């Protein structure tokens with residue numbers, strides 16, 4: 389039933405969460421990601437097909453618009469929210485193995501820093517893009533990262549900081565991760581970060597926004 | 609002749625006393641006049657209204673009267689404390705005789721309000737509420753700056769723009785030196801070892817005072833942050849040289 393999936397793609401792309409949500413104004417009375425996903429499952433479309441053929445293409449479309457400067461962070465976020473509304477219905481299939489996440493990303497704001505708006509945005513966009521995101525919260529120290537990596541083998545790690553003082557913690561956290569888990573990739577982001585700093589501390593990449601980050605992760 | 613006195617004061621301006629720039633919020637969300645359609649105006653208004661009940665703005669200053677401050681060679685001296693502000697800020701403050709250090713905050717409840725949006729997976733509202741908080745803190749800093757200029761001018765003294773640690777090559781860790789001059793818990797703000805202020809929606813900084821100081825119109829080109837979104841915003845006044 390491709391028409392239903394097309395509708396679902398459009399709902400997620402436009403950030404229409406459910407019928408009750410007033411956003412976007414031009415789709416006020418329409419079904420949203422929530423209802424359309426339920427309808428798709430009721431029509432016996434598989435969870436994987438919904439994910440691969442409707443939800444992921446929707447996020448890719450918003451991401452492309454973002455890349456072209458035709459959409460901004462709120463558009464990524466509202467689409468991610470609609471995506472999450474759809475994903476709730478797919479959860480049982482993830483648990484049974486009938487549908488799969490792209491992988492696991494462990495993310496946190498480093499020790500000494502409480503700024504989490506940037507980290508939370510990255511988390512929402514990654515989740516919306518089909519990643520399983522483990523959020524270590526704010527002021528997360530080395531031990532928390534090491535424990536999470538041990539629990540989720542093969543995960544990627546994202547470190548966030550907003551001040552130059554707290555950014556310095558990344559060097560130690562990255563070194564400790566690399567020592568214990570040499571193959572784990574560690575990525576950095578946040579207002580004062582640069583690719584130069586990333587290279588200096590030997591991390592695996594700096595990304596200025598969640599879109600370029602998830603795009604890159606998909607190539608690994 | 610009346611002389612300016614060393615004073616410490618804290619104020620709690622009502623949110624309605626502050627001027628909020630809605631366009632700044634829209635621009636900070638990424639939207640300019642020409643690109644993507646802006647569909648969030650209603651949500652911005654709704655959140656601005658809700659924010660009123662969570663804002664507990666506090667802002668205050670400590671005045672160092674003429675004779676207690678000077679600036680040269682990339683440094684500013686307040687009493688016996690040397691601030692390594694860097695050449696840019698020290699240059700702007702070279703004619704100071706006194707100074708004011710200030711802080712402003714939106715309060716702890718506001719931080720908690722913000723967080724709850726992310727816990728409820730409503731990131732768009734969280735993002736907008738975050739920008740509203742930043743806008744109010746900036747407006748509170750504008751407000752205290754006016755207050756300080758008004759007071760200085762009553763003593764025939766001029767004031768500089770405001771400058772913050774963490775900007776224009778002034779290391780953010782130097783906030784410890786500023787806070788050492790303030791009573792513990794000033795304006796309800798505490799400073800962590802990492803130089804992070806709590807509540808998160810807080811700012812700190814310095815304003816130069818002196819008979820020969822004339823406030824310069826704000827110029828973005830003194831700062832080296834090329835991609836700062838504030839470059840696109842109509843200057844509210846002295847913003848940009850501080851957070």
Ligand code: B12
Nearest residue numbers: 506546548551552577578579772774804805808811812851
């Ligand atoms: C708005 C703002 C504020 C606001 C509040 C900020 C907040 N988030 O709560 C206010 C006005 C309160 C403020 C205060 C201060 N600020 Co300020 N602020 C900014 C500003 C203009 C935008 C920050 C922001 O919120 N952006 C929006 C969010 C969503 O972006 P973000 O956190 O960067 O996250 C995005 C990306 O970085 C990325 N990302 C984030 N994490 C991660 C992680 C990974 C793995 C990846 C891949 C990507 C990624 O994705 C996110 C979404 O796109 C920046 C300058 C700038 N243009 O960035 C300065 C800036 C962060 N501030 C700065 C400073 C210095 C301060 C103050 C110390 C100034 C002072 N002395 O008062 C205080 C500190 C406050 C405190 N509590 O201690 C400096 C920090 C650098 C430094 N020198 O340490 C900056 C960089 C400005 C500068 N000088 O260059 N600030």
